[in-house]
Amino acid sequence: MRRMRTALATIFLLFIAGQANGQVRKSCEQGVTLKLSAGVTTQGNLLLAEILGAGAHPGITAEWDGKATPLWREGEKTGTLHGLTGIDLEKAPGVYAWTISWRDDAGKQLTCSASVTVRAGKFPTERLKVEKQFVQPDPEQQKRAEEEQKKMRAIYETVTPQRYWEGKFRLPLKDVTTGGNFGRRRILNGEARSPHAGVDFPAPSGTAVLASQCGKVVIAEELFYSGNTVVIDHGYGIYTMYAHLSEMGVKPGEMAEAGEEIGKVGATGRVTGPHLHWGLTVERARVNALRIVQQQP
């Protein structure tokens, strides 16, 4: 009994300190509470935010590291706002602010901030041998790759102010529970290249690739590095990408359903063999895609 009481007291103290399970809970003015899923995180992770008591303050806006980040409501009447922040896999380690602001009835600006410590991820370095053109592209290939990267950046810069997803994000292959390689620093044919921003799932060519969630198809085309590539916009800056496909079953502008077949596993683009490369981008941050299945925004 006594031990139980001590345990309860400890839990209560942790709760008071706002540190239970590493979560952050901050009491702000006017009955507003800011909750973050973690106060300490690492590169390539997701942070879930909840703003409680927001019903009376429809004008609450949020910023992560000084940049506006979207908030949404789960249904019309609820007083809770939700946000999702991606920690880019190359975000400089340090302490950053997650801030909300709004105006009171007198027009005075109110703000409330929580600090988030970002730590370096432990990503192994791997050395791979790929076709020469993918490490030393000729000028024409180089130009093509640069144009494609520009196009992708413009897509990821776009935050659609609408929620397309519904229910849970799921893995893009049936009967597969996990994938790997996220964040690996890469040396290709002896030359350093950008880190691996997706999760690789080894699978035979022709295996059905499923949309992780509902959303609008924004890319379905053959790209120099990622081969046949599908990108789906799930709204609020959340995008999933499916690369190296042998076939694509959707077109840009179409809505994809969660779990719908959007293509087949292949070995197109810069690969060492057939697999699915699955990427997640949240407001331009390249994040470990498995996290969205584990955490669910």
Ligand SMILES: [Zn+2]
């Ligand atoms: Zn990959």
